[in-house]
Amino acid sequence: MRLTAKSSQAVVWLLALTPGLLALLFLNPSDFSSPGAVLNLLGRLTGIWGMALLLVAAGLCCRVPGFDRPFGGLTKLWQLHHRLGAVAFLLLLLHPLLLAFSAASISLPAAVQTLFSDRSAVIWGWVALLALMIFMAPSFSFFGEAEYQRWKFVHRLAGVTVVLGLVHTLLLSRTLPGAWGPVIWGLWAAAALFAISYRWVFSRWRGRQPYRLVAIDRPARNVVELSLEPRAAALRYDPGQFVYLTPTDPQLSAGRGEEHPYTLSSAPGERLLRIAIKDLGDASRALQTLTLDTEVRIEGPYGRFFPSPEAPPEPELWIAGGIGITPFLSRLRHCARTGEALNAHLIYCVQDETRVLFGEELRQLEAQLPESRITLHYFYREGPLEREFIERACSDAAQRFAYLCGPLPLIDRARGQLQGLGVPRARIVTEEFVLL
Missing domain, CATH: 3.40.50.80 (Nucleotide-binding domain of ferredoxin-NADP reductase (FNR) module)
Incomplete structure (x- = not known):
């Protein structure tokens, strides 16, 4: 059975919520014995769910060609990734505050000690949270429109916060009882690590296919259509999909070695891959000056714009x-x-x-x-x-x-x-x- 975009997103949210739902199974009457106990419970749950959402969000960054299609394309998948990250961020901000309010029901010094303990687990938690605030800030429109390459560089560092957050979680060892904690966090962390490794190791060095520029058409003053010849296996794609293009021309004034998404303008089955590019920034402007026979790297295809060939046709x-x-x-x-x-x-x-x-x-x-x-x-x-x-x-x-x-x-x-x-x-x- 083929998953729809909504059902695919529902599966992801269920995976993200599973650790917290498991924690609910191990609650006992003492967790509801007083307002302070309830606040402590909520503080623990926000920490569990925030960490789980952060791990699942990291898992969605793998960018494996075809993985995005059940979600409606890579754009929709990244939007889901951003929503998961934003909710995780808010939950992790609430996590120490709720624990401190819980301790405040005992005394103010207890609340201060909860927030600023010299225990290594607490220190790692604060380091993770502060790093998350720094690395995720460019993703929010409140801070203004981000420059593309700067955003990509800063955002990828957010993976460091996942590691720091896991250190904090495992050192405390009280999110899930018994072996449940190591098993659940180990599985979710392994999935995130696989995704990050694929994205930044395998796809970067083996997933990019070499192409040679053999023709340049200029349908308008600030637009070029590049015709690319495969130097190995040709890319297989559907109409409406896009790829990441990475130029290697040393003569480029900007964008050399940078990847940018461009929609394919050629038809599947053509010998040459064609990509139409408009001058919309430094990198795309530099691509207007590419020289023939230069090599570019292509990664993809991604997206699911048009219906699949198996879908019944309609106007x-x-x-x-x-x-x-x-x-x-x-x-x-x-x-x-x-x-x-x-x-x-x-x-x-x-x-x-x-x-x-x-x-x-x-x-x-x-x-x-x-x-x-x-x-x-x-x-x-x-x-x-x-x-x-x-x-x-x-x-x-x-x-x-x-x-x-x-x-x-x-x-x-x-x-x-x-x-x-x-x-x-x-x-x-x-x-x-x-x-x-």
């Missing part, structure tokens, strides 16, 4: 903005190449006629796919995308499954307009790269 509505045309271009190329039937209506949103990417090819693909249609939306003439425009362009939009890809403001607006037309949120699929 689709696509809304793209700017470089967000790439997953739809890949699907159109694939269907035209294979003769696969496609009933899709694409609304392509751009500023003006000069910003249309792959315009001539899109017209040719539309002609090859009689059940599909492409409508251009020009912001300078139409203004922001409105539901009236969607209805005029595609009269049965409310009955179609919707796929959105483009800048976040466009995705948010398009989602709102579609929901206003009566499209259920469950029938709206989005693809956006937010700190992957």
Whole structure:
């Protein structure tokens, strides 16, 4: 039985909550004998659940190709990872406070001693919590938008807090009785260690496939489409998936050795791998100057934008903005190449006629796919995308499954307009790269 995205997330949350649920089985009447005892119980439970959520969140960072698909793609998986981490962070902040309030029912010195004990277990706990606060701070919007590479570097150090937190947990040896503690924490820690090891050792050195740049097309002034030839086994992927690209060209002004996610624009089965890249920052700007025959490394594929080939076909509505045309271009190329039937209506949103990417090819693909249609939306003439425009362009939009890809403001607006037309949120699929 294939898991849905919701059931996959439910399984992850259940794994994260299991240690705390087990602890509930070993409660005794003394845990409820006084308000201080209840606070002590809550303090222990927040520590158990916070540590378990942190371990499970670490386990989701493995980035094994295909592992993300049951969750709806890597973006959705990382969003789950962030939610687990945020809840863990809040629980671990509450953990020492609740224990201190519990001790305060005895005396104020007891509360101070609970918080600032010179016991090694307590010291390791504070070191872990302070490190977690430092390493997770860039993940919260309160501190402003994070620079991508700086965020990745700082965030990966959060793995250190998992180790420190485990030291604190095992030294106290009172989270779960008997052998339950070492067994549960050992299993959850082993899973997290495997994920981290895969992510930073195996995938970094063996999971990246070498490709050679053999052609560069320039569909617009600030956009390139790189054609890459495999130097070993060719990547197998579905339309709409993305990869991490790592350039190795020593002449690059920025981004050398840095990985960044890019959606594939080629069709599965093509000899060459094609990736369309827009100048959106230092790294993507530098890639506009890549020289032929240089080598890049490709890791993936990731994502699950379109339905699986086994799913029954149904009419689709696509809304793209700017470089967000790439997953739809890949699907159109694939269907035209294979003769696969496609009933899709694409609304392509751009500023003006000069910003249309792959315009001539899109017209040719539309002609090859009689059940599909492409409508251009020009912001300078139409203004922001409105539901009236969607209805005029595609009269049965409310009955179609919707796929959105483009800048976040466009995705948010398009989602709102579609929901206003009566499209259920469950029938709206989005693809956006937010700190992957």
